[in-house]
Amino acid sequence: MSENGSLRRGRPGYDQQGILEVAVAAFNQYGYDATSMGVLADRLGLSKSAIYHHFASKDEILERALDDALGALEGVLSEADAAGGRAADRVDHVLRGAVRVLVAKLSSVTLLLRVRGNTEVERRALARRRAFDKAVTALVEEAQAEGTLRSDIDASVVARLTFGMINSIVEWYRPGGREDADKLADDVIAVALDGLRMPTSNRVDELLG
C-alpha cells in the first residue's frame, strides 16, 4: 500500500493501489469471472460503493493491473533499445529485465499470463503481449544476423522458448525464497545463453577440434 496520504480517498486502510493488490490476488485465486465486485467488497471489508469511488468497474481494475505488468515489460524493451550495442547484449538485457519484472510484479504478471481474450480489455492486453513477443523475436533475428546468437533455431521459437522458461517462474517462485531476482535472472541467462553443459564435457573438444 502506498504511504502517500493524498492517494487515500476511500476508507482508512485501502488506497487505490491497496484495492488493486487485493483485487489482483482474488482474480488469481478464484479467476476473474468468478470474482464479483461483491466478493471483492467482502474481502476488503469495504462497501461496493467505496470500491466504485476508486474504479469505475471491475474491468477497470483488470485494465490497471494488466497495464502495470505490460508497461513494465515494455519499459525493459525500451531500455534495451536505448542502451544500443550488440543485439545479443540487448537480448541479455531483455531476459534479465523480464525476470526482474516478473519477481517485482508477480501477481499482475501472473494475471497477465492467464488472460485468454474474453473481453475487450483482455484482447487489448493480448495485442500488447503479441507486440512485445514480436519485438523480442526481431531482436533475436538481429542477434542471429550479427552472428552473436545461433541461427539454427527459428527466432520466434527462440523467443517462445526463452519466455516460456521465464513465464513458468510464476508457477513456483515465492518471494523470500532461496533465490532473489538477480540470482534468478543470472540462472535464466546461464541456461538460455550459455547452456547447462560444461564446456569441458565436450564443447571444448569440439571447439579446439
Place this chain on the structure above:
Amino acid sequence: MSENGSLRRGRPGYDQQGILEVAVAAFNQYGYDATSMGVLADRLGLSKSAIYHHFASKDEILERALDDALGALEGVLSEADAAGGRAADRVDHVLRGAVRVLVAKLSSVTLLLRVRGNTEVERRALARRRAFDKAVTALVEEAQAEGTLRSDIDASVVARLTFGMINSIVEWYRPGGREDADKLADDVIAVALDGLRMPTSNRVDELLG
C-alpha cells in the same frame, strides 16, 4: 479413434479412446468443473448412459487422461535410467523424450499441466508430477556431480526452468506446423544444454584464454 473393432462397445463412431479424446478436448476448452457429463454427451451425440457404459464417472475419464500423460513421461525417465551412461546424456534423453511426449499427447499433457489438486484424482496426479520433478532434479544433481552439467545453478531450479520451457510449448504448438517433434526437441536441447550464444562471440575467447 482406435481401429480395433473389439474396443467398440458403445454406439458406432466412438470407442472408449474416442470418447476420451473428445472429453479431454472439452475439459481443456471449458475447464474440467464446467464440463458436465451432459455437456459431454451433447458433444459426442451420445446418451449419458452410453458414456457410462465406458467410464464409471467423469472422474474416471480425467484419471485415464492424466494417467496417459504421466505414464508416458514416467516411461521416458525409465528409458533414460535403463540406457545408463553419463548423467548428462540421460538428462538429454529425458528432455528430448518429454518434448516428444508433449507433442504426441498434446491434449492430455495440457490437461495435466492445468491440474490444481481440487479432487482426489487431481491430487494423485500432482503427487506423480512431483515425483517426476524430483527424479529429474536428482538426475541433474548426478550430472553436476560428474562434472558434465554446470553446478552454479541449483539442480531443482535447473529442473524447473528446463521443464518450464518444455511445458510452455503447449501454449503455442499446433500439430502440422513448421516444426515437428524432433526439430522442437533439438531446439530445446540446443537452448537448454548448449545455449543460444555463439561460441565465437565470446565463449571461445574465454575458453582459449
